[in-house]
Amino acid sequence: MTRVSDSWTMIDLFAGCGGMTAGFQPLGFNPVLAVEWNLHAAATYAANFGEDHTVWGDINELPDDEIPEADVVIGGPPCQGFSNLGSRDVDDPRNKLWKQFLRVVERARPQVFVIENVERFRKSPDFQLLLNEADGGMIKDYQLTHGVLLAADYGVAQRRPRTIVIGSRIGEIPLPAPSHSKELALGLKPWNTVQSRIAGLPEHPDTTELPEARAEFFGEVVPGPFKWLDLHFGRQPQPKSLQRYDHIPPGGGRFNLPDELLPNCWRNKPTGTTDVMGRMRWDAPSLTIRTEFFKPEKGQYLHPQWDPEDPSNRVNRVITHLEAALLQDFPETFQWCGSKTEIARQIGNAVPVGLARAIAAHLRRYLK
Structure with missing residues (x-):
């Protein structure tokens, strides 16, 4: 992959096979830790990005002293409890894993973190708890920006809506503007196709x-x-x-x-x-x-x-x-x-690489 001169360190949590890292790494984001509990997904991640920084295991059991400092923390906590196809059970223990994400943020002290999840995450009780943590809680030093992005609007040949939360302690960072559009629009490219x-x-x-x-x-x-x-x-x-x-x-x-x-x-x-x-x-x-x-x-x-x-x-x-x-x-x-x-x-659980790449390119403008 082509590398760029600027570089930042990055942690990828609930990394899966590495869809987010695949979008971030070519733009100068160097992973120093990745955590994934599924053996085969962790192996796929390691095959592409290296085994040395990849942890195969339960994030609940990741010791604080094994969490390095990093410029950026990214990840998509499991979302089956929020999904339209899932149980929609607000007490589903998988819905609480975003708190482990925040624990890593507390320890790593990144300039920016990015949470990716299903569209209906923003309507869940736990999303409100996440907002509360930015108001005097675990991430009180971070300003949050959030919304639903459609992957097709960022060059992916797929109509996949995803909730994106950007947390920043270097000033508010808006969501990236679309680069593509279904309709002809000034300055935007047409959607990519199958x-x-x-x-x-x-x-x-x-x-x-x-x-x-x-x-x-x-x-x-x-x-x-x-x-x-x-x-x-x-x-x-x-x-x-x-x-x-x-x-x-x-x-x-x-x-x-x-x-x-x-x-x-x-x-x-x-x-x-x-x-x-x-x-x-x-x-x-x-x-x-x-x-x-x-x-x-x-x-x-x-x-x-x-x-x-x-x-x-x-x-x-x-x-x-x-x-x-x-x-x-x-x-x-x-x-x-x-x-x-x-x-x-x-494949199905991954973040579309093009969407991750668009977010990474956007963050580069703000990172120190």
Whole structure:
């Protein structure tokens, strides 16, 4: 990756596979600590950014004296309790992990910290508690700026809204202004499209499996690391599934299916879940890439190629792990560790790299 002359130290908490670090590091942010509890995600992070500063373990057990000072602390505390797809349980213990984030901030004394979370985090009781901590609490020295940013507005070919909180003790820092727009706007580029990220890849993957590869991280042997076309593998859908796929045009979904191909669960639910069994469009960003993007019944994950006149010119499959990673804006050189399911979870849980990169570029203007 290209490096720049200015540099700052950085801590990445709840680092996952490293989506935020992948956006920050090329702009001069050097990670000195990363913490991730999932072995395969931590291994992926270590494969790309180094094992020496990566801690595989529970952040609750991270000793204070192992937290270095840093210029920036970034991270996305687990958000399943806040998510539209989660339990929405305000007492979910995962919702309390942002307090561990603040403990690290207290110890590391960064100039700036960035919290990334799901859109509805801002409407949760714990978000109000976070604001309270800036009013005489653990982060009383920090001014907070927060809002919901849409990844597509920052050059990512994906319509993924995320809550971003910037805390600064060097003066208030606004949220970064969009660089892209759905509509033509003065000074802004048009949204990037699915075509800009995945066009040109083989339409018909020649395997359904990952290669046989193993590596050791943290004293444990894990599958991988896997690169580029290693992740471009297909699945083996049933004949009825293929029939269903063939009826879905770009931008369409389950409502395009004839009655004889509707499962009872959809036949008895005439409204809602509009994006399931959906097909992407070449000329638009994708919808949110979730952790189960390989299941078409979970969202708009069918490959965008579909010719209305020529059935032979249709690609009737879900997107591959590689295509999902590219839509999350990971670079082609990124390496992955874990099983197919573990890697899918890493991809879906990651911060889009382009959004992280936009935030990093914005912070550079303010950091000392």
